[in-house]
Structure formats: C-alpha cells, structure tokens
Amino acid sequence: MTTRHVSIRGFLAWLGLLTAAAIPIGALADETCNSPYMTGLIKGQEDYVHVWTLGVEGWGDGSDKLVTVDANPRSKTYGKVVHTVSVGGHGEAHHMGFTDDRRYLWAGRLDDSKIFVFDVGTDPSKPKLVKTLSDLPVRTGMAGPHTFYALPGRMLVGNLSNNRDGGGVTGLAVYNNKGGFVHEYAMPTGAVNGVRGDGYGYDLAIDPRKNVLLTSSFTGRDNYLRDLGALIKDEAAMKHFGNTMVLWDLKAMQPRQVFSVPGAPLEIRWSLNPNDHWAITATALTSKLWLVRQDASGAWHAKDVATIGDPAKVPLPVDISIRADGKGLWVNTFMDGTTRYFDLSNPEAPRQTYAKQTGRQVNMISQSWDGKRVYITSSLLEHWDKAGADNEQFLRAFNWDGKELTAAFEVDFAKEKLGRAHHMKFTSRAVGVAADDATPIPSVGY
C-alpha cells in the first residue's frame, strides 16, 4: 500500500521521530455527532445522505460539490446519486453542520475559507445553494472553517488556522443563522489552570447541562494544504501540531481549563446519554482514545483510556462515531482502511470488539441514530489521500446487526467523476407543510 506522496516505510520512519507532534488527519461527523440540541434529529430511517465532495480536475466539472444520495431502501433510487450542487472551484471542501432548525446545511472549505449555505429544508432531495460567506478571514483573521456546530439561532464555527501566518493559532467564530457575523473568540495561548494552551483548533462540542464547550487541536493551513511527502520531511513544520484540548465556560465563552492531550486530538463526541457527562476523542498521531470526564469533586480530567490498533503500524485514527446511548464507538483508521468498533460500556476502559477492512483508505464514518446503518467515505485531504489504485473514492453503506457489517450499497465517486468523498450528513423526506393562510390549521372549536 502506498500513499500518494510518500511510502509507508518513510511515513513510519517519520512517525518514529515524532513524540508529541501530530499527523494531520481531517475528518468527522454523523447523525449522533451533530449538535443534538437542534430540532429534527433523524431517529428513524434517513432518506438522503449528503456528501461534501472535493472537486478533482478532469472529473466532471472539477468543482467542489454537495452530492445527494438516496439512502432509503424502499426507494426506487436507493443507493443512487439523485442530485449534485456544484459551488465553483475547489478549495479543500471538508466539513458541514446543520443550523438548529435543520433547514440549512453549512459547509466549509479549508483553502479559501469560504462557507456555503445550502437549503436542505425546502426539498432535501434537491439541496440549493442559497448563500456564500467569504468574510471569515477579513472579520476575524482566522482561516480554515472546520466544524459547524448549531447553537440556538446561530452557528459556532471552529477554525484550523489564521490568515496572518498560516499557522495553527486560531479561534472560534459565531455567525447568526442569517449568515451575519456575531463574534470571535481566540483559542488560549497562555496558561490556564497551569497548562499552556497552544492556540490550535479543530473540533468542538457542547454539553449544555454542564455549561461546557470542549475544543480539540490540529494544525494550520501551511501544513494541511502541503504535499504530505514534503511535509513529513520538514522537521520544523512537523512540530506545529496541536497537543491540547480546552474546556470552556459555554455561557461566558471563557477558557476554564487546558488539557495536555498529545498527538492531535481530533473529533470530540459527548455521550448523548442524559446521565453521562463525558466526552471521548481520538489522537491521530499517538493512536489513542482519550476520555474527558468530570470527577465527583467537579474537577475535569483528560485521560488516555485505550490504544487504537498498533500505533507502531501507523493506523492513523481519523473519524469516530458514537452510539446514541454512548455504549459504543466506531473508529476509522485511514492507513489500513479499517473500521473498528469499541465497546464503551466502561468509558474508562474501551475495548475493541470488531474490525473490518472497509476500503483501501477510509476517513469519515457516520452511523444512524438507531445504530443499524453505518456509512463510510474515503477522502482525508486532497494532498494526503493515497495514490494509484489505493486512491479509492467512495461512499459505502453498511448494515450493522451488532456482530457484522454487511455491505448495503456503494457509490463509486471516481467512476462517476464526482470527486473525493468527504463529510456526510443525513436528511429525511419532507412530510408536512408550513403554516400559511392557504393551509389553515383545523379548528378545534373554542
């Protein structure tokens, strides 16, 4: 197996040199990984999977695009692409997030820092581009809009970089649902409770019952847009990866605690069980699962709780997907194309209970709310995907019976000239109408 820009042997050698640096690994999200504090979470059968796709020159129009795939087995077009929306150009399309009312889907690009807003509420089978936001760098000096997390009436955007030096020092931006800029918050670079923040950003997630926001850290634009082969030979550049997580007071939007979490902690998943108050993340470079949890005294801690595969073999954990009840976690490891399941019954000691190679390279993983369906895509970053035959580009759907992943359908994004398949979001078919004068609400007779 070869990567596009560097041999695996060289890659392993490079990893061996690293201690607390990080390999950049993009990635994330699924239905259970949306902000759960929005309306219309799909807890039954999803109808559509929307795939935010990186354009490839020579493949169709070459543009980044939102690809909509029919995911309902009862549909005549099940497993088929039913719609695409090209946004023009290609700028490292990466992640997406719904607004709180789930009517709109925001999608970001890591290169030109544009944010595209799609209407998915009017007709989810035919998303429509309704707005493009280009003001993030000008407004905030930040770059690389990554995570889009719904708050009531607004969107919290986690960024990867800045427009000043292209490094990893960045922050958070808040927009209202209309696309108006509201506020910005810098990631901490000073000491907070005795641990110094590195200022880097990646994912974010909230537990409103505890009034906490948790953020993770990755690397800056200079690294994530760089040819991987050249990057890993650059010892200085390889030191510029995140090694921290930050716990914020959500209401005050002030950092309360910085945790040392070496090795680029990426996706953050809070347990959605109302009785749980812990989050889990995977570190890309060190191949670990870390638990962030509050103890009986109220103090928060970050703890290394499990190893993912054999770190010496560089599995590169990328995306994770937590079950709705917080009892299990899917983990994709990019380099070996493996999808792993961890039993989280005891989050202090996760146990891998299943593994299957699901592709030559796998990145994002999303499971349905009921846990019965699992979707996987292939692309990590444009310049980090593998080359040649290993550069598969796909959306693969599986059924999960608790014991085995069984193939359901596949869309070959290379064969269909769509692009590099990255982030996924689910929608369901419209089943009602909005109130208007022509559709009066029936009287109950007062």
Add this chain to the structure above:
Amino acid sequence: MMRRRFRRSDTEAAAARRGRRRGAVRTGVLAGAVLLCSGALAAADPGLPRAPQMQFVPPAAGTYALQRIQACPDGVLLDASGRARPLADFTRGKITLLTFFYTHCTDPLGCPFAVGLMSALRDRIGADPDLAGNVRFVSISFDPAHDSPQRLRSYARGLSAGAPFEWDFLTASSMARLAPVLDDFGQDVRIELDSQGRPARAINHMLKLFLIDPAGTVREIYALDYLQPQVMLNDIRTLRLEAQGHERHQAASTPAGSSAAGPRGGR
C-alpha cells in the same frame, strides 16, 4: 404564499402524539415549573421529567458579555385589544423576553413549559423593583386563525393581569402578516399532517425564547436544552447592568437640563 415542507423522525412524531394525548398537562406543568423556579436556584434545578437539568453554577450576572446576535425584526401585529401595533413597540426601551406560542399547545415541553417558566421568572423579577420596571415579556401566537385578540385576553388572564411588570400577548391579522416576522426571528412553524396528508391540529415548532436588549438587539436565544431559569435571570441582570452603565455614561456626558437618550447598542 409561504409554504415550506418539513420532515420529522418517526420518534418525534410518536412523541408529539404522546404529548397530545396527555390532556390537562398544562396545569401540572405550570405548577411544576413554578415549583422549579421558585425554590433555590443557585446550583441545581430539580427539573421536570425529560426537561433539561442544570448541573452547574452559572456565572454571576455582569461577569460575562452577551453576544449581539441579530437586530430584532419588525412588523405589524395585533395586541390583545385588537389594535394594529408595530412590533418595535414591544421590543424597544426595556429588556424583553419574547417567545412564540399557540394557546392550544399541549406539548409538555413546548408552549406550556415556556409559559410556566416565564411565570416563575415573572414572580422573581417582580420581586425586584428595578427589574420589574425595566423588563417585559412578549408572547406572540403563531396561530392567528384561532388565537384572536379576544382569545388572547382570555388566555392571558391570570398570567399578565396583576403582574408587577408588562407581559404583552400579540397575534396577527393573518399568517401572511406573521410569516416575515417568524422568518426574521428564525422561528420555524410546521403543521403536522395526519395519515391522510391533511393538516392536523398540532403545530410543530422549535421552542425558542429571545432575550432582547432595550435597543432592540437579540442578545440570547434559549432553546429547550438551554432553558435554565437562573441562567436566564442572570442574563437579564447582565443586560440591566449594561444598560445602567450606559445610563450613567449618558448622564455624565449630557449637559444639565437636557434629556438623556435611551440605551443604545446592537445592530
């Protein structure tokens, strides 16, 4: 004509049906919410079944800043006496807590929950003479076909009557009048359909309460998981402290004899 389609999960539809079957829940929820809000609120609200529970000590009023989220929309609505009034009459000059509702709502975690919570907040704010004179509540029906001014007067009886501060109930002459206001606030309203595809009686909406400063800027939006009475009270006090600071600044910079302008800010 405003006509949007929507989708809902099987689970949510079932929950909505369960909610409608729970008749006479309003009284119980109101009582529960009042109990919830009238006790010691500093650290942990006991909460209602399925309702969010606060498991933290919120930051003190005035120790944080509230974002300036968006300008408050405008429009012409009907007050409870049937007079057409600009919405701005109800969103300027005081700190305003505004929500949308409909009188027939029986979802225990929908409108009745919000009304109960607001009633409890009303009592706490009413006990503070300064807040009582500088805070108002506004409830706007998104069912104008049924929630006439007369019905609003009946509904409001016992909520706003005798209240130590202003609580206004508004409706619209038509959905066409109301729709732009809903859209501007980002408040979705969806009619549930029955098995025959006909509009049912239930209106699905995401419960939201909007906290608006005296200049008419939305400064906080509370959805169900963020509806924590003590947090809301602290937010209101934070805005009051902000306004008082502005008033002091205005007084210091205004020549004697001239009138001070109202608080400004927002956009």
